[in-house]
Amino acid sequence: MLSYIQTSRRLYSSIPNAKPLLLDILPSKKMISRLLFDYDARYNFNKYLPVIESIYDNECSDYANIPEKFKGNDLLVFQRVLAQIRKQTHTINPLLLKLENDLIEKAAERGSRDALSTLSFMALEGKGEGWSEEDKTTAKSYIKELMELEHPLTFKLAADRELKGYTDSLERKCAESNDTPNDDLIPTFDLSFSTITESPKQLGRAISLYEHFLSLDSRSTIAAAAHRSLGMIYFRTQQLGKSKEHFEKAVELAPSTDNPQAHFFLGLLNETDPLVARYHFQMAASEGFRESFANLGYLELNVFNDLYKSREWFALGAELGVPECIVGLFDVAMRKKDYRKARAIVEKAERQGVSNLLKEVRKDSVELAISEADRIIEVAEEPQARQQSNPRRKSTRWDL
Numbered sequence: 001m002l003s004y005i006q007t008s009r010r011l012y013s014s015i016p017n018a019k020p021l022l023l024d025i026l027p028s029k030k031m032i033s034r035l036l037f038d039y040d041a042r043y044n045f046n047k048y049l050p051v052i053e054s055i056y057d058n059e060c061s062d063y064a065n066i067p068e069k070f071k072g073n074d075l076l077v078f079q080r081v082l083a084q085i086r087k088q089t090h091t092i093n094p095l096l097l098k099l100e101n102d103l104i105e106k107a108a109e110r111g112s113r114d115a116l117s118t119l120s121f122m123a124l125e126g127k128g129e130g131w132s133e134e135d136k137t138t139a140k141s142y143i144k145e146l147m148e149l150e151h152p153l154t155f156k157l158a159a160d161r162e163l164k165g166y167t168d169s170l171e172r173k174c175a176e177s178n179d180t181p182n183d184d185l186i187p188t189f190d191l192s193f194s195t196i197t198e199s200p201k202q203l204g205r206a207i208s209l210y211e212h213f214l215s216l217d218s219r220s221t222i223a224a225a226a227h228r229s230l231g232m233i234y235f236r237t238q239q240l241g242k243s244k245e246h247f248e249k250a251v252e253l254a255p256s257t258d259n260p261q262a263h264f265f266l267g268l269l270n271e272t273d274p275l276v277a278r279y280h281f282q283m284a285a286s287e288g289f290r291e292s293f294a295n296l297g298y299l300e301l302n303v304f305n306d307l308y309k310s311r312e313w314f315a316l317g318a319e320l321g322v323p324e325c326i327v328g329l330f331d332v333a334m335r336k337k338d339y340r341k342a343r344a345i346v347e348k349a350e351r352q353g354v355s356n357l358l359k360e361v362r363k364d365s366v367e368l369a370i371s372e373a374d375r376i377i378e379v380a381e382e383p384q385a386r387q388q389s390n391p392r393r394k395s396t397r398w399d400l
Helices: 002-013 029-038 045-058 072-089 094-109 113-125 133-148 152-176 193-198 203-216 221-236 240-253 260-269 274-286 291-302 307-319 323-335 339-351 356-361 363-389
Strands: none
Touching (some): 029 045, 045 094, 072 094, 072 113, 113 133, 113 152, 133 152, 152 221, 203 221, 221 240, 240 260, 260 274, 260 291, 291 307, 291 323, 323 356
């Protein structure tokens, strides 16, 4: 394996303006291997690497060397791994993003209906470059056929599209006026292709599509994503019992790497049980879900009275740039009556340009911290000032 990598590096270094070696831009082998395991991949990282490199090097052309034993869904699994890493790391590498699209295209060529459905919705939404009107018309025909075949993922992607369209329209209406439109949650049984592709997006239709998908596929990690979306819909519309059920189902069906958002909302929904809430917030934090750090800090501070752990969570969140965690660090210092530390936090927040929230929600406490810190400094400096103003007389041999 090592000699293979070294040979590849020498070949690439001899080509002018060549794009970087795939191994130089891929995430760590450990991270990819863990996700391959989570997604029940049939092959390990070492088996995948030559195939993925061939697709990457040849940019999805017919020259890509893909063994017959690699099915379309095998390629789609690796695409899902790359997509998940992109979400976890909050980074987008254009070359890896193109590789994702190439993997979907190759998977569709190898007969994967999931890939064909994904590609069709990408064309319909205009994701990526080069989609012509003819491509979009062809995509619609594929989607229609797949829905008639009761292909599960097609209904899931249609629901995603419906939900996104509704959310976008909601944001536009809220921007035009301060009134929030009512959420129509009445399920619709009209799930025909023409209704889904042409009519205005509705929240009720998204729910119906997700539920239809779950009736076809109730146990996969994709089903977990559908449960997460339903959990978010019901949380937004204050149907908290239903929301909790769907988030719990999502956590049951998929690993924590897929579910930081579900764990976070379960933390919120279990506020009456601090131990359960703490567990879910910790699971979300372990996957870098920024919003969970402040909740963990305040749980430790106000419920468990552990100032040390509270400060640790707030410090981690502050490092990630979460403004609420800076407020939390200030609250810990005030709880300890460490006014000098509290003032130092205020000053640091001002230097970093993130002091607005702190001064807004803790205005009186900030003023108290500054005044008390000044008083403490004055008291500490008073003996020294007195000594300087009354210098001691130089002693002589006659002093007793």
